[in-house]
Amino acid sequence: MDFNEQKEQWQAAGTSDASTWSATNLNQNWDHPRLRALKRQLIFETVCWLLFLVFFYTALDGHLRPIGWNIALAVGLVLLIAHAILGYRLASRPVGSAPLRQALTSQLSSLRRYSRFSMTLRTVTLLIFFGFLVSTIPGLLETPRIWLAGTILTWTGVGLYINYRIWRKHFRALEATLGELGK
Amino acid sequence: MTIETIFQQLLTEHIGILRKVSRLYADSPADLEDLMQEIAYQLWKAFPSFRRDSKTGTWVYRVALNTAIGRIRKRRPLISYRALVPEQSEPAEDDDSPMQRLFAAIRQLPKTDRALIALFFEDLSHDEIGRILGITENNVGVRLHRIKAKLKTILKQD
Numbered sequence: 047m048d049f050n051e052q053k054e055q056w057q058a059a060g061t062s063d064a065s066t067w068s069a070t071n072l073n074q075n076w077d078h079p080r081l082r083a084l085k086r087q088l089i090f091e092t093v094c095w096l097l098f099l100v101f102f103y104t105a106l107d108g109h110l111r112p113i114g115w116n117i118a119l120a121v122g123l124v125l126l127i128a129h130a131i132l133g134y135r136l137a138s139r140p141v142g143s144a145p146l147r148q149a150l151t152s153q154l155s156s157l158r159r160y161s162r163f164s165m166t167l168r169t170v171t172l173l174i175f176f177g178f179l180v181s182t183i184p185g186l187l188e189t190p191r192i193w194l195a196g197t198i199l200t201w202t203g204v205g206l207y208i209n210y211r212i213w214r215k216h217f218r219a220l221e222a223t224l225g226e227l228g229k
Numbered sequence: 230m231t232i233e234t235i236f237q238q239l240l241t242e243h244i245g246i247l248r249k250v251s252r253l254y255a256d257s258p259a260d261l262e263d264l265m266q267e268i269a270y271q272l273w274k275a276f277p278s279f280r281r282d283s284k285t286g287t288w289v290y291r292v293a294l295n296t297a298i299g300r301i302r303k304r305r306p307l308i309s310y311r312a313l314v315p316e317q318s319e320p321a322e323d324d325d326s327p328m329q330r331l332f333a334a335i336r337q338l339p340k341t342d343r344a345l346i347a348l349f350f351e352d353l354s355h356d357e358i359g360r361i362l363g364i365t366e367n368n369v370g371v372r373l374h375r376i377k378a379k380l381k382t383i384l385k386q387d
Contacts, residue, residue, distance in 0.1 A: 049349075049350070049377065049380075051327075052331055052350060053350045053352065055327055055328045055331050056249070056331065056347070056350035056351070057350065057351065057352075058328075059245065059248070059249055059252075059328055059332075060244070060245035060246070060247075060248030060249045060252070080263065080267065080300075081270070140271060140274035140275050141271050141275070141292065141295040141296050141299055142275050142278070142292070142295065143275055143278075143279070143288050143291040143292050143295070144291075144295070144363075145291075145360060145361060145362060145363030146291075146294055146295055146298060146341070146344065146361065146362045146363050147362065147363030147364065148363050149295040149299060149363075150295075150298070150299055153299050157301075216301050219301070220299070220301075223298055223299075223340050223341060226339050226340060226341040226342070227341050227362060227363065227364055
């Protein structure tokens with residue numbers, strides 16, 4: 047089989063209706079559905095964190111809690127907003143015209159950096175939030191209240207593990223493709 | 230002439246590449262449309278840095294493959310239509326047409342093998358294919374030999 051017939055079929059495929067498609071899509075500023083969805087998610091997350099940032103002090107009796115916990119929680123919330131914006135920028139960054147292997151390696155390395163930042167920030171902010179909530183409870187590390195600290199740490203651990211599993215799935219898909227190129 | 234007009238002309242001229250690449254990596258007709266838009270978006274983003282030191286078609290292939298192979302999807306559809314993904318705007322193709330069978334056969338290959346055979350069908354040299362994928366010319370030759378054998382078996386089975 048010399049594949050000449052298949053070459054002809056391949057080269058003839060996909061050429062009709064070109065001008066209509068490009069004109070329609072030019073009107074959409076070359077946006078694409080995944081980014082539109084991510085933009086909605088970004089706006090929703092940012093509004094939620096901002097509302098929480100504005101109201102947590104009064105709603106959760108911030109004045110009764112140590113100032114350090116208040117500041118730490120506010121910084122954590124600001125960083126969560128920055129994290130959401132960074133995630134959107136990462137998803138919308140140009141893939142460019144570098145060779146495939148180089149483009150995938152660079153994408154994997156950016157994702158790994160972002161995932162480390164993301165998992166650390168989410169875990170630390172969750173711990174700060176729990177710390178903020180229980181900061182007025184005296185003798186937290188004494189029995190029988192130690193169970194409360196244990197529950198907090200367990201739930202934080204579960205959250206971190208779920209986050210890690212999601213990232214690992216993405217990495218494995220990219221690593222598998224890079225592996226194909228390396229054979 | 231504005232940059233948008235120049236870009237639109239480029240896209241019109243090379244829309245076939247977007248369609249073919251999307252058809253190789255999309256899971257459903259809706260996903261095919263999404264992927265085409267995603268590739269167009271990435272081409273538009275990369276367009277200002279396009280130095281025209283390579284053929285335009287080769288540049289479009291580079292960006293299209295980087296987008297299609299590197300994209301991360303939150304979740305895959307429960308039902309896969311991969312073998313059936315048609316070209317939506319093309320005249321209706323018979324499910325058993327040679328072109329449909331060719332696409333269905335290529336989609337059974339691993340992701341990077343699909344890219345390699347697509348570039349071979351475009352009549353690109355081993356050197357050009359190697360530069361697009363970031364592998365050596367020698368590696369292209371060895372892999373193409375293996376992929377052609379695999380594709381031949383798939384096409385015969387079908």
